[in-house]
Amino acid sequence: MNASTPTTVAGERTPDGGCRTIDATALKADLVRRRLLAAAGAAAVVAGFAGRRARAAPAAATVHTVRIDAFAFQPPVVTVDLGDTIRWRNDDPVPHTVTAKGGFDSGAIAAGGTWSYTATQRGRFAYICSFHPTMKGTLIVR
Ligand SMILES: [Cu+2]
DSSP states (O other), X not given: OOTTSOOOOTTOOOTTSOOHHHHHXXXXXXXXXXXXXXXXXXXXXXXXXXXXXXXXXOOOOOEEEEEEOSSSEESSEEEEOTTOEEXXXXXXXXXXXXXXXXXXXOOOBOXXXXXXXXXXXXXXXXXXXXXXTTOEEEEEEO
16 A cells, blocks of 8 residues: 555546545535524524514603593593603693693693603603693503
């Protein structure tokens, strides 16, 4: 057995006795495979981060509308999440207010006007219209 004879795998030998072409192709294929795996891994990591961020972040703030109609708040009780915005829309032909003692106060909301409040404090807030105290509403911020 001649120790100087290069060992090659069947099918790799080229007409001139070399064997580099197939090796290079194999190396290239391996490199491509590695890159694909790396890309897939990176994509999985990005997806993981995105998923984690989506779970950790608070839900997008919602805008809730309360109509003021026929001297009544509709709906009379509204439950929102902290950070949500509540928008009162006065559909009556006279001004009203949204007034919570020790909480928020819209001042006069003109006929056809709106007033918005972003819930920054958790709790249950009973409110009235200061012009027509029989008009009652409740805002629950959870
Ligand atoms: Cu009123």
